[in-house]
Amino acid sequence: MNPQKFSPKPAKLPRRMRALVKARPEPGLELREVPVPRPGPDEVLIRVELASICGTDLHIHRWDDWAQGVIRPPLVIGHEFVGRVARLGALVKGLRLGDLICGEGHIVCGHCRNCLAGRRHLCPDTQGVGVHRAGAFADYLCIPAANVWPADATIPLEVLSCFDPLGNAAHTALSFDLVGEDVLITGAGPIGLMACAIARHCGARHIVVSDVNPQRLRLAKRMGASRGVRADHESLTEVARSLCMKEGFDVGFEMSGSPEALDTMIAAMAHGGRIALLGLQKQPAPVAVNRVVLHGLTLKGIYGRQMFETWYKMTMLVKTGLDIRPIITHRFSCTKHKQAFDLVASGKCGKVILDWRG
Ligand SMILES: [Zn+2]
Ligand SMILES: [Zn+2]
Known part of the structure; x- marks a missing residue:
């Protein structure tokens, strides 16, 4: 049975969206309008709901030595998120429109020795979402279906938005x-x-x-x-x-x-x-x-997290009572990104979340 048969009708997609962009090779970020990405045959387009700010994002914001060596502006940054499936590539199976999902931010080569052996977190040829390709600080994000983690909808949305660092x-x-x-x-x-x-x-x-x-x-x-x-x-x-x-x-x-x-x-x-x-x-x-x-x-x-055994373990840790909510200390609308990044830079916070809804 094809689960896509029961998908709700896809809503019309806008042409353009808000995105937090490293626009130029200098400190700072810009909230801009950019085109909504179109998913390839094996990709999923996600309507981002919440995204949390990582130390990596702060490096990119500051434009430090590491960022200068890795990031090629203009680039939509961000990789910690929860959202819903908005479009499915033609070859994607097992997901439906509207499904609540998180995503693994490391996109692996799929054919090296480690990938073939199922040790995908050890792939030497990894691409980072929001680092090497467009990221999650946007209304929409496109990633390979192989990187999607179907989220347990009984887990609070804010906690799901932190599944990437919780995975670390x-x-x-x-x-x-x-x-x-x-x-x-x-x-x-x-x-x-x-x-x-x-x-x-x-x-x-x-x-x-x-x-x-x-x-x-x-x-x-x-x-x-x-x-x-x-x-x-x-x-x-x-x-x-x-x-x-x-x-x-x-x-x-x-x-x-x-x-x-x-x-x-x-x-x-x-x-x-x-x-x-x-x-x-x-x-x-x-x-x-x-x-x-x-x-x-x-x-x-330790680099990243196991795909997807760590995702399974953290889901079950949370479902058996692990509560990380006290670590999430601040929430901002995506339009208040400057305040959010200033706060993260000050260190006077735990996890800081950007809200992309509405
Ligand atoms: Zn991160
Ligand atoms: Zn590989």
Whole structure:
């Protein structure tokens, strides 16, 4: 049976739409009118409802060295979103108009060794939505049907709009067994906070979160942290002792991109400890290799999230009670993008959402 048979009649599409564009090779973004993209045979056109702002978007906004090397303006940016199917390419099966969906922002080659083996998150030839091709900060977004994740409509829309970063957090946190383990998280940005909530949900014992931002550390406590640690003036060893930990942390998630944080983490691990690294180091980080060797540590790099096992896991985590809503602190209409980006740049927020409805 062809599920498309029961699709509602497609509404007439406008020719033009609002989109947040990196218009020129300089700092800033512009809300402009651009043509509505037309889906190719294996693509889906999505009416975006909510989209959340990522650190990547902030890099593009600021036009830093990374952005200058990767982004080719003019480009519609953004990759964290939830929306509804507005058009289906002729070859797309299994989706219907109006379906609520999220999308994986990494578009993979499909024919390298990792892709063929089902390890698509490890494809060396990945294209990023809102980085290498038009993104989700727009009324409409076009992506391959293979990148669509049909969303569970019982999950709040705001939470679904954060499934991309929640996927980073879940992919990191679920890298190792957490039951009964003592976990150290360096960096209490939104993904660190989400990883904290997941570790609590999955049965970790102590979860210690370190950051320099007291507001984020308060949020960490709310997300289940046993202790928040001011990385700039508190000793991790003291905190570990006060929690009656004898040999160090069993599991570490490095989310800050700070070389000092990584060094502190390696020093604080128990023998046989396992570290997952998501934060990109802002400068070359010296790694205490001898300690890694002598203490039998495991270091695992994390990029993106598994397609689509992580999406399944996070759906089920949320459905079994994981609540990330306290991490979502601000909402703005897309027309107020300047205020939204200023707030994200200030760091005085959790996740910030842009509303594209209406
Ligand atoms: Zn992101
Ligand atoms: Zn590939």
